[in-house]
Amino acid sequence: MANNSGSEFNPSSCEVISAIVTSHGGNNTQQIAGVISKFEINQSMNTMSYSGNLTVLDTIGLLEGFPMRSEETIDLKLMAYDLNTEVNLKVQVYRIDNITASESSNSVMYKMHFVSKISYEASKRSITKSYQSSISGIAKQIFNTYFAKLGSTDYLDQNVRSRTLAYATSRSTIISEPDRNFYIQPTANITNCVIPSFIPTEAMQFLSSQAYQPETPSNSFKFFETLENFYFATDEYFIQTAQLRDLVELFYAPASSIDPMRPQDQINRVEGLQITSKGIDTASDIFSGSYRNDVTEIDLVRRKLVKTSFDYSTDARYIDMSGNPRDLADNPHTPEFRESTFTDENAKQFIVFKDYQQNGDIPSSLHTDRFMPQIISNRLSYSAHLNATSLSCSMKGRLDLRPGMVANMNIQNLDGVDELSRNRSLSGRYLIQSTLHSRDDSGSLNTVLRLVKFDWSRGKVDV
Numbered sequence: 220m221a222n223n224s225g226s227e228f229n230p231s232s233c234e235v236i237s238a239i240v241t242s243h244g245g246n247n248t249q250q251i252a253g254v255i256s257k258f259e260i261n262q263s264m265n266t267m268s269y270s271g272n273l274t275v276l277d278t279i280g281l282l283e284g285f286p287m288r289s290e291e292t293i294d295l296k297l298m299a300y301d302l303n304t305e306v307n308l309k310v311q312v313y314r315i316d317n318i319t320a321s322e323s324s325n326s327v328m329y330k331m332h333f334v335s336k337i338s339y340e341a342s343k344r345s346i347t348k349s350y351q352s353s354i355s356g357i358a359k360q361i362f363n364t365y366f367a368k369l370g371s372t373d374y375l376d377q378n379v380r381s382r383t384l385a386y387a388t389s390r391s392t393i394i395s396e397p398d399r400n401f402y403i404q405p406t407a408n409i410t411n412c413v414i415p416s417f418i419p420t421e422a423m424q425f426l427s428s429q430a431y432q433p434e435t436p437s438n439s440f441k442f443f444e445t446l447e448n449f450y451f452a453t454d455e456y457f458i459q460t461a462q463l464r465d466l467v468e469l470f471y472a473p474a475s476s477i478d479p480m481r482p483q484d485q486i487n488r489v490e491g492l493q494i495t496s497k498g499i500d501t502a503s504d505i506f507s508g509s510y511r512n513d514v515t516e517i518d519l520v521r522r523k524l525v526k527t528s529f530d531y532s533t534d535a536r537y538i539d540m541s542g543n544p545r546d547l548a549d550n551p552h553t554p555e556f557r558e559s560t561f562t563d564e565n566a567k568q569f570i571v572f573k574d575y576q577q578n579g580d581i582p583s584s585l586h587t588d589r590f591m592p593q594i595i596s597n598r599l600s601y602s603a604h605l606n607a608t609s610l611s612c613s614m615k616g617r618l619d620l621r622p623g624m625v626a627n628m629n630i631q632n633l634d635g636v637d638e639l640s641r642n643r644s645l646s647g648r649y650l651i652q653s654t655l656h657s658r659d660d661s662g663s664l665n666t667v668l669r670l671v672k673f674d675w676s677r678g679k680v681d682v
Contacts, residue, residue, distance in 0.1 A: 230301035230485040231615035233664035237296040238273070240312075242285070249285060251293075254278060256328075256660040258297075260446070263653035263669075264622040267420040268338035268444045271310070274660075278326045282318070289315045292336060299618035299664055301486050306446055306618060309396060311339035337396070338444060341366045341419040349413045354406040354430040358423060358442065358451045359391070362401055365419040366449070368394045369401060378464070385459040386434055388452060404440070404452040406430045410589065427451065428598075431590040436536045437601035438594045445621045454605065454650060455538055461625030462542045466648065466679065469612070470629040491613035492630070497644065498551035498607030498674055501560065508567020509603030510557065514592035516573040525573070528566065529596035532557055537601055539676035540625065540648035549676045551607065551644075569595050610649065610670045617656075617666045624651045626670060627679050648678035 238252040257274035273293075281287060295308040310333035318329040334342075344365045350357045363369045370392040376382040377390065377400070384390060388404045408431070414422045423442035430440035435455040442451045450456075471489045504510055509531065516525040532554075537545045547554070571591045610628070620626075630645045649670035658664045 229663075230482070230617075231663040231665065232300040233616070233618060233658045233662060234298050234300075235295070235658075236298050236305075237294065239294045240281075240285070240287075241292050241294070243288070243290040243292075247285065249281060251275065251279075251281060254281065257658055259655065259657045261653070261655050262443075262445050262622050264441055264443050264650075265652070266443060267423065268334050269446060270332070270334045272333065273331045274328065275331060276326055276328050282315075282327055282329065287312075287315055287331070289313055289331075293331075293333065297618065299616055301482075301616035302619055304619040307398070308446060309336040310334065311336045313339065335444060337367045337393070337449075338420070344419055345416055346414040346419060346422050347416045349411065351409065351411050353409055354412070354426050354440075355403050355451065357412055358426050359401075359403055361414075361419055361422055361426075362449070362451075365422075367396070370394045370397070376463070382463065385456050385463075386432070386453075388456055393449075399448055401449040402452055402456075404432065404435070404456050406432050406440070407590070423451070429589065429594070431594055436593075436597055437605075438597045439601055439605075443622065445623065447621065450623065454601075457623040457650060458538060458540060458625060459542050461648075467620065467624055467626040467651070468629075469614075469626050471612070471631070486616065489612045489614050489628075493611040494609075494645070495611055495669075496607060496609040501552075504552070504603070505560065505565055506567070507599070507603050509600045510561035511563065511566035512569065512596050512599060513563075513566045514569045514571055514595050516571045516592065518573040520573075527592035527596070528563070529600065531561070531600055531604075534596075535600060535604075537597075537604070537673065539673045539678065540650065541676065541678035545604075545673060546676070549674045551675060567599070571595070605650070605673050606671050607674050608645065608649075608672045609652075610645075610668075612668045612670060614666050614668070616664050618664060620651060620654050620666060620668065622651055622653055625649065626651055626668070628670065643677065644675040647672060647676055 235252045235255045238255055239248055240251050241248045254275050254277055255273050256276045258271060260269060260271035262269045289312050291312045293310050293312060295310055297306045312331050312333050314332040315329055318327060320327045346365065350360065372389050372391040374383050374387060374389055376384055386404050388402055391401045393399045393401060417425060427440040427442050431438060435453040437454055439454045468487050469489050470487060471492045473490065512529050514527045518525065532547065535545060539545045626649050628646055628649055630642045632640050632642050649672045651668055652671050653669040655667040656664060
């Protein structure tokens with residue numbers, strides 16, 4: 220059990236309050252919190268479900284006596300004492316491995332791997348069905364049918380009930396887990412859609428690739444799960460939501476004060492920093508098509524070709540991490556270099572077979588406009604620029620951090636010339652793309668974050 224008593228504040232202290240394992244039939248339960256020595260929890264905006272594992276030092280004969288069959292559920296309650304963050308999870312065990320017996324044969328150690336109960340149940344299903352609705356409407360139908368039944372729906376911020384969610388995003392409660400919600404950002408147009416024998420998570424991934432909303436030109440729709448909620452939304456939703464709430468304030472320092480009267484110094488300190496990308500990879504910029512790309516639509520019905528060209532300097536209407544229109548002054552490349560390097564000749568080429576009508580077309584039996592050139596060009600370009608500056612950060616505690624939050628990073632110059640000044644290209648607001656929470660056998664929680672931001676945009680940095 221973690222101990223946070225004493226005069227010295229320990230931001231890494233984390234405890235497994237409860238872990239009740241239940242057999243598949245529900246006729247056998249066991250409290251195993253006392254034999255869990257470690258745990259890991261992974262969350263990411265790029266994965267459909269959170270996942271994790273528990274390391275069990277089994278001295279009670281659980282493995283053989285229960286017995287464990289990797290078909291059990293666990294009601295898991297965790298507490299981190301830096302911000303008194305309590306997390307309650309309903310998870311499904313799907314694998315038990317790394318089984319190691321002690322030399323004296325009086326205990327056995329193993330790992331129990333889990334995903335959320337809701338995502339596990341969905342993974343057992345398969346969808347072969349046609350739909351006619353908006354993409355967001357289809358996503359809601361699939362979730363309600365294959366993931367979990369949805370309850371009441373509103374458009375209000377859960378924390379500030381007088382404020383509506385960004386981009387008219389809806390929030391629906393999950394009946395089986397009423398503390399959790401499904402957030403859905405609306406998409407444009409009614410469409411006919413066939414799901415060709417996909418599991419529900421694959422169907423959601425397919426839908427996110429087809430989703431279009433003109434108010435969020437990044438077209439970065441994604442479906443993912445955190446410990447609290449499910450989301451079907453774009454990056455703009457999370458960025459704009461962060462502008463209305465308190466940002467996560469972080470700073471990088473190899474060492475900081477351990478004075479218990481200044482707990483924020485330890486809570487907000489990033490102790491390990493790896494710069495995985497700084498937006499200075501010209502070869503990738505050229506070959507990825509993030510600055511120039513062309514989409515050619517082959518219209519077999521009308522026997523014509525339609526070419527749409529995308530130029531980042533003139534056509535990108537994205538927002539930066541502050542929610543403001545992106546500023547070309549924050550681009551890693553100079554204007555002269557962009558003009559001479561990213562040209563029509565080396566633009567990335569894409570081909571789309573058109574089975575939809577567009578503005579100006581005579582109504583026909585074709586699908587409504589699917590905006591495929593816009594989706595392809597913008598998803599490609601936005602993703603590259605969003606990931607242009609990316610960091611891997613490690614810190615103590617912070618079980619409260621989730622993918623989709625926005626962190627304000629204060630990083631001083633790292634070259635030793637002017638260490639008191641902030642690093643202009645690295646400091647600023649970042650989107651938290653993934654988190655890894657891991658507690659060791661001493662009860663200390665470590666968190667690793669992957670942070671990304673649009674080019675060299677700064678936003679707020681005064682921490």
